[in-house]
Amino acid sequence: MKNRIVLTMIYDIKLFPPVMSICNILSELNYEIVYIGGCSDATIEKALTEKNYVRFYRTSLYGGNGIQRIFQQWRYRKQVLRILETEYIPKNTFLWLLHSETVSLFSGVLERYDTIAHLFEFKNPSQKWAYKLLNPFSSFEANLKKSKRVICCEYNRAHITKAIYNLDKLPYILPNKPYNKQQSEELLILPPSIQELVSKYREKKIILYQGIFIPERKVDDFIEAVNLLPNDYVLFLMGGGTSLYNELKNKYQSDRIVFLPFLPPPLHLEITKLAHIGIFVYIVNGVPINHAINVLYCAPNKLYEYSKFGIPMIANDLPALNMVFSQNKAGVCLQTLSAEEISRAILEIDYDYDAYSKASNQLYSSIDMVDLVKTILSDED
Template sequence: MKDFNKKENKIVVVHYGNIMLYPPVINLVENLINNDYSVTLMAGNTKKLPDFVLKSSNLQIIDFPIIASKKIIKRLQRRFLIGHYYKDALRKIMDPGDIVWTTTDSTVRALNTALLKYKHIMQLMELDDFFPLFDGAKLLKFNLEKYGKHAWKIVVPEINRAYIQKVKWRLKETPCILPNKPYYLSPGEMDDSVIRAIEIIEKDPRKKIMYLGVLSVDRNLEPFAKAVEKMGEDYALYTLGNVPNSEQEKFNQFLAKHPQVFYLGFFNPPNHLHFLKYAYVGLTPYSTDFKSIFISPLNVLYCAPNKIYEYAGYGIPMLGTDVLGLKIPFEQYGIGFCCINLEPETIAKGLKYIDINHEKMRQNCLRFYEDTDLDKILASIING
């Protein structure tokens, strides 16, 4: 394959699906265009990207439709028909020396054999035990390892994941590490939905514990809600993020059960960052106590959430569970408290610890955020 030349070649970033649900992908695009790479982005819902990204002279966009449905026929249509559109577009725009950068396992599955002829950077957001041939399939497996072994580079967000992936797939080289740090912390302009939600927060004088992120099966908010209630009327728990359809009923019951918990809605990144100026503590409620054939417990144990950097960038100390992905940065930098169990008393103890040490932890958060140089890391991946 022809070597990549920054002046002559482009990087084709392919994200299968709604890019607005993946802040790390937006971070990647921002990083690339700010470092003067010529970028073509293939993804869905790109019209909602920040204006400065859409207006960049370094970026070309190919937008794809998003088909969301619970019906198996629609899933198959999305898997094969839309996947065909992605593959066809990729073949038309790739030139000798270009790099294709896939962002998720789903993207690799959509492009499959089309990737084998190109210099491929394979970014993995998750550690999968089982990755289905199409969404919802419990028996048919997609051979993700095959494409990992053929990729030019593999990129993961955390060091332990890198070595786990190397051993699991018997790779010759250790995957590169690109932390899920936001490239910019600017929240952009407020739309009407953000303004309405902020009006609610500003009327609440209590200390606000805030959770930003997907509200999925591996995020257990229940014990934290009980702890907030135990702490009395000085605290409230605010949540915002995407609620999967499979979790909606359960989440509604959770809200009805806990009057000190408030759900503000989902806000397209970077608009969700507007709320962090009101947060007193950032929540990282990762749980390994769940059943799933798709999500590996190791994925939670070695979590690498972008929200750690979002909280830290705004100087917000964190309260989380006892998983290594949190424990290591929390203890190394003094930016958070890991609860050794999820008893309300233990969580309340963590809140009291943060209360006492809040200013020191706030300064530590800012130092942690500044210690990661995304420009340098990106250059080492592409040129190393």
């Protein structure tokens, strides 16, 4: 029975709440945890290392232009392999590779370790040339099945991955459901300026968008929709970090259209739980097949962040979300994103709010993350 897990991801852990959830779960299951990766938030690193007994090897943050990324990939891969020389104990350790890009970087050594390939996003079978430079004598397509476990975050993606990569068995399905503990009081206290702002809206019906701000998210349609509703409805837009966020804020900010900055997880849930209805939108047109699959069969954190607090949801019509809301009346999918249809959907949910809220809670409770991780780690090969 293995009792040590070495997790690694090339991306900033701050941007991936599901990775922090996995650390929390492994801690509860009493695994020895080693994490290798970047972290731009000292509070998150402190919470993981102090409360979850994670031994943290920090790598450089990943980003920049193509040439910079190639060098960063090489340096990150070299650093991880060096750390594994002492931290990976055969027969006692799983190497858990997080994100398809991380798996790609180590595709040439997957059979060297007892590897868990956690893809998050669906991976295009045609590997980019930069990855081939790091693994010149092997291919991602041929090597993925050499992993001891393959994990996807959504049912349809798991079947597509099995078919395209000719895997011997269906990948495990581990949804992007948050699993947080009360890690420290400091982590869960909103900044005073945010507390002061949200205190003005305690008696309002808050429609919440949280996430990145790009044109495909159609945030301006929801702004228009809220303006069609009675004055007790307000729209909270939480995120930032893009020029579109600043553009929308300058154009629309008002007493009813409230812009909030990005808050690191799980602190952002202190805003989430205030919501009356949660929204998320994913539009895809004319993009590569891997991106289309990731959108059509999306597995958003927000699905479980909203349902954690029994918050009904509104989304655009996508196969994955339509399937969820057909099975569970936790929300509605819209055929169009006109302001009129959005406002009607909000009023429709409000008309039967208790039923939608109860179904949202049931959706959250239907997934036992600890049991799923336990099964992944204990299944016989």
